[in-house]
Amino acid sequence: MNFINMDLNLLRLFDAVFKTHSVTLAAMSLDLSQPAASKQLNRLRELLRDPLFVRTHDGMAPTPRAAALAKPIRLALSAMRDALDRQDEFDPCTSNRTFRVFITDVGQMVLMDRLLELIAAEAPRIGLETLQTPLPRNRAAALEAGEVDIALGHFHSFDATVHCEVLFEDYYVAMVRAAHPSIRDQLSLEQLQSAPQLVYPTSGDSPGIEQALLDAGIQRQVAVRLAHVGGMSSTIAKTDLLMIVPHRLALACAQLVAVTILDLPIAVPRYHIAQYWHHRYNNDSGNRWLRRALHRLFAQATACTSETA
DSSP: OOGGGOOHHHHHHHHHHHHHSOHHHHHHHTTOOHHHHHHHHHHHHHHHTSOOEEEETTEEEEOHHHHHHHHHHHHHHHHHHHHHHOOOOOOTTTOOOEEEEEEOHHHHHHHHHHHHHHHHHHOTTOEEEEEOOOOHHHHHHHHHHTSOSEEEEOOOOOOTTEEEEEEEEEOEEEEEETTOSSOOSOOOHHHHHHSEEEEOOOOSOOOSHHHHHHHTTOOOEEEEEOSSSTTHHHHHHHSOOBEEEEHHHHHHHHTTSOEEEEOOSSOOOOEEEEEEEEGGGTTOHHHHHHHHHHHHHHOOSOBSSSOOO
16 A cells, blocks of 8 residues: 555544444544545545455444554554643743844843843743844744744834734933033034944844934934943043943943933934744744743833734
């Protein structure tokens, strides 16, 4: 017999006939008509080249071939049923799974402390690895392949295979040291134009601050362009430089050093920070746990696709 021609339904019928000694009762248990069950049994007989069940006074009795096959078939069906019914449940208390997250340096500074606190309290054995966000094509491929569980930030380059849930809205502000000699509680358009600025690198997809500055006719006076975001808080605190940053990042910096946070005197669009995951892992219990954890920590809006973690 060529196994490739075997239909799982034929094995289910075999098991039902073996248990009930009746094609009619087997058909009823499988929600089949009696003719359909008879047709399937005849097909199985042809494939196995054996009558399998013969009519007797006690019902359909198995042939020696059927008797030999009965236990292996029952075990195989049971194993398949268990595998299909069993959810790959993630237990945060015991799991040692490592989650990988695409996140920018800025996102890591703003979001990671609270996430690590939650992990320490609810899932102390799991690992967390953050990765710099690569080019759009590579980040989508990594999510699809399961090499990365979640992308966290502001992205607009994913296709329909990637789910998205908005976590919160953010906007840009200006930040200077608290004892700045000329910029105090309000930032003027002239000060934004003339103040020497510190600029940090961005990854992910730009929310549009550069375009907003161009639209307002503002040309930055860039004094320092950082290669990394590390240490920018202390740089601002020790210089008279101005920095344009997301509001949540400014709040994080304010917990470390004495700074003044100022509204920008130009119109700047707000933007969303969201979590993204591939459809392949939409029902993965570990991925769902991580999404729910991020939702609990940061969500302030509804999902931008059909799934809300």
